[in-house]
Amino acid sequence: xxxxxxxxxxxxxxxxxxxxxxxxxxxxxxxxxxxxxxxxxxxxxxxxxxxxxxxxxxxxxxxxxxxxxxxxxxxxxxxxxxxxxxxxxxxxxxxxxxxxxxxxxxxxxxxxxxxxxxxxxxxxxxxxxxxxxxxxxxxxxxxxxxxxxxxxxxxxxxxxxxxxxxxxxxxxxxxxxxxxxxxxxxxxxxxxxxxxxxxxxxxxxxxxxxxxxxxxxxxxxxxxxxxxxxxxxxxxxxxxxxxxxxxxxxxxxxxxxxxxxxx
Amino acid sequence: xxxxxxxxxxxxxxxxxxxxxxxxxxxxxxxxxxxxxxxxxxxxxxxxxxxxxxxxxxxxxxxxxxxxxxxxxxxxxxxxxxxxxxxxxxxxxxxxxxxxxxxxxxxxxxxxxxxxxxxxxxxxxxxxxxxxxxxxxxxxxxxxxxxxxxxxxxxxxxxxxxxxxxxxxxxxxxxxxxxxxxxxxxxxxxxxxxxxxxxxxxxxxxxxxxxxxxxxxxxxxxxxxxxxxxxxxxxxxxxxxxxxxxxxxxxxxxxxxxxxxxxxxxxxxxxxxxxxxxxxxxxxxxxxxxxxxxxxxxxxxxxxxxxxxxxxxxxxxxxxxxxxxxxxxxxxxxxxxxxxxxxxxxxxxxxxxxxxxxxxxxxxxxxxxxxxxxxxxxxxxxxxxxxxxxxxxxxxxxxxxxxxxxxxxxxxxxxxxxxxxxxxxxxxxxxxxxxx
Numbered sequence: 001x002x003x004x005x006x007x008x009x010x011x012x013x014x015x016x017x018x019x020x021x022x023x024x025x026x027x028x029x030x031x032x033x034x035x036x037x038x039x040x041x042x043x044x045x046x047x048x049x050x051x052x053x054x055x056x057x058x059x060x061x062x063x064x065x066x067x068x069x070x071x072x073x074x075x076x077x078x079x080x081x082x083x084x085x086x087x088x089x090x091x092x093x094x095x096x097x098x099x100x101x102x103x104x105x106x107x108x109x110x111x112x113x114x115x116x117x118x119x120x121x122x123x124x125x126x127x128x129x130x131x132x133x134x135x136x137x138x139x140x141x142x143x144x145x146x147x148x149x150x151x152x153x154x155x156x157x158x159x160x161x162x163x164x165x166x167x168x169x170x171x172x173x174x175x176x177x178x179x180x181x182x183x184x185x186x187x188x189x190x191x192x193x194x195x196x197x198x199x200x201x202x203x204x205x206x207x208x209x210x211x212x213x214x215x216x217x218x219x220x221x222x223x224x225x226x227x228x229x230x231x232x233x234x235x236x237x238x239x240x241x242x243x244x245x246x247x248x249x250x251x252x253x254x255x256x257x258x259x260x261x262x263x
Numbered sequence: 264x265x266x267x268x269x270x271x272x273x274x275x276x277x278x279x280x281x282x283x284x285x286x287x288x289x290x291x292x293x294x295x296x297x298x299x300x301x302x303x304x305x306x307x308x309x310x311x312x313x314x315x316x317x318x319x320x321x322x323x324x325x326x327x328x329x330x331x332x333x334x335x336x337x338x339x340x341x342x343x344x345x346x347x348x349x350x351x352x353x354x355x356x357x358x359x360x361x362x363x364x365x366x367x368x369x370x371x372x373x374x375x376x377x378x379x380x381x382x383x384x385x386x387x388x389x390x391x392x393x394x395x396x397x398x399x400x401x402x403x404x405x406x407x408x409x410x411x412x413x414x415x416x417x418x419x420x421x422x423x424x425x426x427x428x429x430x431x432x433x434x435x436x437x438x439x440x441x442x443x444x445x446x447x448x449x450x451x452x453x454x455x456x457x458x459x460x461x462x463x464x465x466x467x468x469x470x471x472x473x474x475x476x477x478x479x480x481x482x483x484x485x486x487x488x489x490x491x492x493x494x495x496x497x498x499x500x501x502x503x504x505x506x507x508x509x510x511x512x513x514x515x516x517x518x519x520x521x522x523x524x525x526x527x528x529x530x531x532x533x534x535x536x537x538x539x540x541x542x543x544x545x546x547x548x549x550x551x552x553x554x555x556x557x558x559x560x561x562x563x564x565x566x567x568x569x570x571x572x573x574x575x576x577x578x579x580x581x582x583x584x585x586x587x588x589x590x591x592x593x594x595x596x597x598x599x600x601x602x603x604x605x606x607x608x609x610x611x612x613x614x615x616x617x618x619x620x621x622x623x624x625x626x627x628x629x630x631x632x633x634x635x636x637x638x639x640x641x642x643x644x645x646x647x648x649x650x651x652x653x654x655x656x657x658x659x660x661x662x663x664x665x666x667x668x669x670x671x672x673x674x675x676x677x678x679x680x681x682x683x684x685x686x687x688x689x690x691x692x693x694x695x696x697x698x699x
Contacts, residue, residue, distance in 0.1 A: 031683070031695060067678070071657065071661065109514065193636050204585035208580070
């Protein structure tokens, strides 16, 4: 379905003397990775359908510095952080939502010490709030009879203790929600964290995403739901490796909701 | 006061002296680490320590080994009341000195100790079987070969013998009590050791007195020896688990510290006026190459680690056959710290052997296998943080030695040039709006 997205940048709103209620931090994956861009678009469709007053930084957004920090380059991380904080503080940003748990963690936990204090929400938390406020109605009819599990992203789950928001959303779909063998605080990493996304894995017996995909295959799911663009890449690769593309799909939470609501 | 009491006092004083000497060496080693102020949130820290360390809340994630551990732990603490009595009796030549003042409570206590002693004994036998006759992967990993395996077995065997001696001592005692032998006051209840009585009934009182004394001495000398074994053993966790939990991280697990030394320099880049008129002391090292670059909490944690391997069992890298094992990170840190400490004892405090934790103990390959997923920290029953050590060593590799896998070097360059880890232009950041 083709649709025009209604997206303002902070700069555009400022020129009109306006301020959005929330900044949508798109993140590098959400901006450039072809698969992750679909997540970004799906999330914006939901925001548009609910009528959320949001804006993006657009070309003024730059990497949070998370992969640099996790790769040991604290200098680059702090340079990126200070730059982003200057931009966001100039726009008097108060609240941020992001579809990437890595951006979420960095903005929420590591920016305050460098002068950037914001209320930061992962999109699962943001959407859960919209749902609880009655603004977002999730229609899950088309998922009837489908078996779905949520793969916990480390930086949202173990890293920040958020296990419930994604599940609260998925419960609204008319699907059969099951847990993977290893879930929540015991959830197995997809293999991409700590800057592993940008390098080959160290030598070993198996790739981490294949180990994880075996949990998914064992659960004989139709859909594995993710909440992180890196998990998306790793799980999608895992599905290909197991040659399950026909029967097993990987979707982000936002995509499932947008799809269910016919957006 | 007889000869026996003098001997006891000498043995007891020697054990306490030796232990405090070893303890001081460990404290000195821990203080080789960098300062770190962890004086915040006292109330929350107490709560966490009561729940996690005293309450063992994370042990029961594995119900079988968790419950057995609680038995051994409770046994250890409660049976120590008995040790207090043994010490007083040993010094003053009394016998069961608590019996008269405690009356009926004493019977109850001795009865409870006996039941606990039996439970501890059984748990230790099961632990021994699990480690030696069963194939439990976390006990068979590479870093557990040799001394770590022997260490674990020594601890279990010693505990079995100590509990055995305690029960045998009580059995002999109650026979002597029943025969009305002088000095053996009638006291205590013996729900377990009563079953050992038939073995002794035909022995002469003189021989049973010998048995009672021998097991009494074996029990207390065993405990004093064990006390002095602790500083060389993973079993030291029985002391440091508590401060390790107390000072553990309260912030979200995924939050990494912002390095203060870097912050100062970045602030100067953004605002040259922020530069101090003159430099403040020696230049700080970025990250950790050796143990002295780690902070005292990280070093203390290496002594708290009891090598249970729950971290490595959960680690995605360990599980997929990578070289990294978070438990080995903790063990290497302690081994290297001991080596540095001994070197300083021998050769003075400025001693350097040219070796370092990073390189001689822990390889780059191990460090780069970590996904920073926090599974190890979450799995640790006492909240130790191997990830923080891994990260500090990555920082040293990258910022001090410019050693970084080439793909990551490319990622870093991309962020520097175009604000994204991939080679896309920042001006294309919002192109997704009009695509599809």
